[in-house]
Amino acid sequence: MVLVKLAWRNVLRNKRRTVLSGLAVGITLACMIFIDGIYIGMLESMIRTATDTLLGQGQIHAAGFRDTIEVEKTIHNTEGIAESLGSEKVLSGYTERTVSVAMLSSAAGVSSVLLYGIDPETEKRISMIDEAILKGHYLAPEPGGQILIGSKAAETLELETGDRLVLTAAQADTGQLSQEMFRVAGIFQMGMREIDRGIAFIHINQSRELLSLGNATHEIALKFRNIDDAGNRSLPFWETYSQSGNEALGWRDLIPQLDGVIELSDTSTTITSSMVFCIVAVIIVHTLFMSLYERMFEFGVLRAIGTRPLSMALVIFFEAASLAIVSIIIGLLLGMCIMYIFSVYGINYRGIEFAGVTITELIYPVTTLRQFTFFPALIFVFSLVAAIYPAVFAARLTPAKAMRRTL
Amino acid sequence: MKKSEDVLKVVDISRTYRSGEVTVNALKAVNLTIAQGEFTAIAGPSGSGKTTLLNIISGLDVPTSGHALLAGRPISEMKGSELSDFRRDHIGFIFQAYNLIPVLSVKENIEYIMLLQGIGEKERLSRVVSILEQVGLTGMEDRLPRQLSGGQQQRVAVARAMVSGPDIILADEPTANLDSHTGASLLNIMRELNETKGMTFVFSTHDTMIMERAKRLVLLKDGEIVKDEKRQ
Numbered sequence: 001m002v003l004v005k006l007a008w009r010n011v012l013r014n015k016r017r018t019v020l021s022g023l024a025v026g027i028t029l030a031c032m033i034f035i036d037g038i039y040i041g042m043l044e045s046m047i048r049t050a051t052d053t054l055l056g057q058g059q060i061h062a063a064g065f066r067d068t069i070e071v072e073k074t075i076h077n078t079e080g081i082a083e084s085l086g087s088e089k090v091l092s093g094y095t096e097r098t099v100s101v102a103m104l105s106s107a108a109g110v111s112s113v114l115l116y117g118i119d120p121e122t123e124k125r126i127s128m129i130d131e132a133i134l135k136g137h138y139l140a141p142e143p144g145g146q147i148l149i150g151s152k153a154a155e156t157l158e159l160e161t162g163d164r165l166v167l168t169a170a171q172a173d174t175g176q177l178s179q180e181m182f183r184v185a186g187i188f189q190m191g192m193r194e195i196d197r198g199i200a201f202i203h204i205n206q207s208r209e210l211l212s213l214g215n216a217t218h219e220i221a222l223k224f225r226n227i228d229d230a231g232n233r234s235l236p237f238w239e240t241y242s243q244s245g246n247e248a249l250g251w252r253d254l255i256p257q258l259d260g261v262i263e264l265s266d267t268s269t270t271i272t273s274s275m276v277f278c279i280v281a282v283i284i285v286h287t288l289f290m291s292l293y294e295r296m297f298e299f300g301v302l303r304a305i306g307t308r309p310l311s312m313a314l315v316i317f318f319e320a321a322s323l324a325i326v327s328i329i330i331g332l333l334l335g336m337c338i339m340y341i342f343s344v345y346g347i348n349y350r351g352i353e354f355a356g357v358t359i360t361e362l363i364y365p366v367t368t369l370r371q372f373t374f375f376p377a378l379i380f381v382f383s384l385v386a387a388i389y390p391a392v393f394a395a396r397l398t399p400a401k402a403m404r405r406t407l
Numbered sequence: 408m409k410k411s412e413d414v415l416k417v418v419d420i421s422r423t424y425r426s427g428e429v430t431v432n433a434l435k436a437v438n439l440t441i442a443q444g445e446f447t448a449i450a451g452p453s454g455s456g457k458t459t460l461l462n463i464i465s466g467l468d469v470p471t472s473g474h475a476l477l478a479g480r481p482i483s484e485m486k487g488s489e490l491s492d493f494r495r496d497h498i499g500f501i502f503q504a505y506n507l508i509p510v511l512s513v514k515e516n517i518e519y520i521m522l523l524q525g526i527g528e529k530e531r532l533s534r535v536v537s538i539l540e541q542v543g544l545t546g547m548e549d550r551l552p553r554q555l556s557g558g559q560q561q562r563v564a565v566a567r568a569m570v571s572g573p574d575i576i577l578a579d580e581p582t583a584n585l586d587s588h589t590g591a592s593l594l595n596i597m598r599e600l601n602e603t604k605g606m607t608f609v610f611s612t613h614d615t616m617i618m619e620r621a622k623r624l625v626l627l628k629d630g631e632i633v634k635d636e637k638r639q
Contacts, residue, residue, distance in 0.1 A: 002515070002522045009510035301506045304467060305567070306495020306523055308488045400467040403502075 003311055007318030010291065011326065021287040022326040025280050025379065029331025032276055032375050034338045037365030038347065039265055044366060046357045047227070050258055051251050053190050053360075054127045054199070056095075056221030057230035060241050060248045065218060069114075071100050071172040074216035076245045081220065090237055092225045093125035096217040098207040102169040104149065104200060108158035113149075113200045115169060117207020126221045129188060129201060136161030136186035143203040146185035152197035154187045161187060167202070171212040178210050191351070191360045222248075258357060273378070280379060281386035284320055288390040291319065299394060300402030313391035320387030321380070328376040335372070339365050413476075414574050414607050415441035415464060420473035422459050422630075433459040435630040436473065441575070444605045446598065448612050448621035455627040457611045458579070464609070465498055465577050466490050478574045495523055499568030499576035503583045506564065507552040513539070513563050514548035520571045538566040542596055558589035565597060575607045582614045594620060 011018050051057045060081065065073040075081060078096070085094045098117035103110055120139040124130050129148065130138040139146050147167065149159065159165060161184050168179045182202060189196055208214065224230045229237070230250045241248035252259040292299065303312060346362030353359075417439040424431045434456045441447055449457045462468035464475055466482040474483045478497050485493055507516045514535050521531045539545050542562040552560050561581060568576050578597075582590035598620060600606050610617050618624055626634035 002519060005515075006508065006510065013510055297506065298508065301500075301502065302508070303491070304465070304494065304500055305520055306491050308491045308523075310488070311523070398467070400462055403467075 003314050004318050007315050008322045010295070010315075011319055011322040014291070014294075017287065017290065018323065018326060021283055021323060022330045024283050025324070025327035025383075026330030026334055028276050028280055028283075029328065029375060029379050030334035030338055032273065033331070033335035033371040034342070034365060035272065036269065036371050036375070037339055037367055038342070038363060039269065040366040040368065042349070042359070042363050043262055043265060045359060045361055045363055046258060046261070046354065047231075047251065049360050050255050050357045051227070051230070052128055053132075053192065054129070054195060055251065055254060056126050057224050057227055058222035058238075058248065058250045059254060060220040060222070060246055061218065063245050063247045065099075069099060069101060071170060071211050071213070071218075074172075074213060074218055075220065078215065078217045078220075081241065081246070084241075085220065085222070088237065090224055090226070090229050090235070091222055093122065093223045095119055095122035095126045095221050096204060097123075097219040097221060098204055098211060098213060098216075099218045100169050100207070100211055102167055102200070104153065104157060105166040105168065106157040106159050106163070109156060111153050111156050111197075113153060113198050115167070115207065116199060116201045117204035117211075118201050119204050126223050128190065132188040132190045133186045134189040136184065138186055139201065139203055140185070143206045145180075145182050145206070146203065147182035148186045148188055148201040149184060150196035150199060151187055151189040152193065153200065154184070156197070159184050159187075161185065167200075167210070169210055171210075172216075173212065178212070180206075180210055192353075192358045255357070261354070273375075277378060277382045280382050284323060284383045284386040285389060287323060288316060288320060288387060289393075292316070292390055292394060296397075296402050299397055300399045303397060303402060304399040309395035312397065313395040316391035316394045317384060317387050320383045320391075324380045324383035327383075328379055331379065332372060332376060339367050343367070412442060413440050414443050414445075414478060415439070415609070416476040417460070417464065418473050418475070420460070420463055420470045420475060422456075422463065422468070423471045432630050434463070434470070437627075437630070437632055439625065439632065439635075441607060441609060443574075443607055444601065446601045446608050446620075446622040447625060448610045448618050448623070449625045449627060450612055450618050451627035454629075456630040457627050459630075460627065461577055461579065461609070461611050464575075465500070466494055495520055496571065497574045499571070499573040501561070501564050501568050501576060501578035501581045503580040507560055507567070509552050512549050512551055513544065513555070516552070516563055517567050517570050520567065524571060534570050538570045541600065542566045556589075558585055558593060561585060561589075561593055562596065565593065565600075569600060569604075569606060575609060578608060578610045578612075580612055580614070581610065582612070582617060587616070590614065591616060 060075060062073040062075050082096065085091060096119060100115050101112065102115035103112050120141050134151055139148060147165065157165065163184050164181055165184065166179055167182050168177055171178050208216070229235055231252050233250065233252060238248045238250065299312065342365050346364045349359045349363050350361065351358065417437055420434055420437045422434040424433055437460060449460060451457050459468065463470050463483065464477065466485060469483055474481055480493065482493060508519065511519065517535050517538060518531050521534065535548065539548065542565055544559060544562055547555065555563065582593060585593060594617060597608055601608055610621065612618065622638055624636045625632055
């Protein structure tokens with residue numbers, strides 16, 4: 001106990017140095033907390049943007065459809081699957097779609113697009129098409145020759161709401177081209193170039209008619225009650241719906257590049273943490289050695305009057321622990337302040353495209369328990385590890401050398 | 408603790424240092440025996456070897472040849488924790504510059520060795536009260552060293568050295584940093600403790616006052632004892 005008392009009082013002895021070292025380590029901890037928080041916030045935002053914009057958190061297709069987008073490759077037993085999905089407790093909603101390649105023609109030119117046939121009502125629960133209308137209005141619940149086009153496509157085709165265009169697509173089975181005139185009901189802008197330039201939406205019934213699909217569906221987009229389920233590859237849901245020639249995939253498999261970013265972020269967090277903790281180690285070692293050299297004679301006296309080498313090492317470890325505690329308190333307070341400030345104001349990365357996803361909203365740091373428990377614990381452990389060298393140095397001090405002038 | 412008649416026995420101790428190409432014979436086959444209750448001053452000019460001798464006696468240095476027995480144990484052969492424990496239990500140190508632990512109070516400084524020895528709180532407190540009374544510092548238990556004068560700090564150092572009941576107290580120029588009046592006062596305390604408690608003191612000193620009041624004066628010159636005089 002006397003060694004703990006000695007160590008703690010020694011840490012408080014040079015308050016300025018302790019505060020400066022504590023600040024240095026504390027700022028490092030606060031930075032770690034913030035970087036982790038903003039990283040999680042950014043990933044969550046990217047996942048949300050990627051899934052909520054159009055994709056959905058999961059999808060069901062006929063196997064191989066995603067690779068070829070062949071009109072014939074429709075989901076097997078669509079009605080049975082739809083009925084079954086309706087009773088799935090993990091889902092909060094789903095919507096059926098058709099997806100085909102089509103050509104839009106206006107007086108100004110032509111543009112190839114990915115044509116989505118959507119159910120205007122159920123689609124609202126899955127994607128943000130209705131919220132992204134820039135001009136005009138969303139599709140009416142019933143088919144009426146309406147089409148939604150993106151802002152970039154509207155520019156290219158020089159179209160405004162109310163204008164007419166001709167839509168050309170290949171029919172299923174026969175491959176014959178089918179043409180139909182549509183009126184632009186709305187122009188949307190989702191902030192993602194590919195979507196705003198290359199996607200158009202019509203009512204699913206009209207799309208089925210145009211493509212001669214009958215009641216068939218190419219895609220069922222899913223929304224889960226808990227997004228973690230959508231990213232959980234081991235969820236039995238996927239296996240259940242990946243049968244009879246269909247495949248059900250979560251967003252991790254639908255946007256593998258985003259999944260890669262998450263894995264990359266884990267790796268980079270580890271690397272960043274390692275570097276940061278090396279800095280912490282250097283600060284701790286430096287501080288302890290400064291303190292040790294300053295008190296060399298005192299250490300010599302302690303050894304001379306009977307303090308064992310191990311006890312000398314323990315004094316250093318206790319000092320490192322005390323310094324770590326001071327630093328952690330400073331770091332946690334700073335971390336909380338920074339997290340609070342940025343959780344109010346956010347960071348504007350809007351418009352930046354990363355891993356195929358354009359960030360469309362302010363990024364807010366996400367606070368997790370790990371940041372305020374695991375990181376401080378790591379700082380504490382690293383401080384003790386860093387103290388090994390000075391502790392061994394102190395334990396090996398011979399009183400005569402330490403005291404310089406001896407008895 | 409079993410007391411030996413001769414607390415300290417130094418047998419044919421030599422100590423050679425190498426300083427670059429030069430070899431320095433700091434001690435040359437020194438023999439010295441200190442009996443319990445002696446009040447001995449080891450004096451001599453700078454470089455005479457008195458510091459080296461005290462270092463070897465206390466186990467802070469090892470001889471090139473010969474050996475030192477303290478309380479009947481070969482201190483020169485001890486190492487690590489064994490040596491630390493032996494110093495803690497058998498030797499009291501008084502240093503020239505007081506060298507109290509600045510972050511510990513008077514009471515805690517005196518208690519420190521007893522804490523290392525695992526002595527219970529009640530016993531520790533009793534000894535602290537008693538020793539502070541003997542050195543005239545009653546009521547100053549909670550002061551920090553910086554709140555004391557030099558003389559008071561040195562008296563705390565004396566109390567710390569004595570409190571665990573060591574076989575011998577080794578004092579390195581204990582009055583060097585004190586004015587003559589304070590030095591005399593401190594010397595009186597130590598002399599009284601020697602006479603009333605039978606404590607054994609060995610001083611390394613230049614101070615003529617200590618030399619005059621020592622019961623035994625050992626003079627060192629060029630690493631050899633040139634005079635060993637006992638007085639009453």
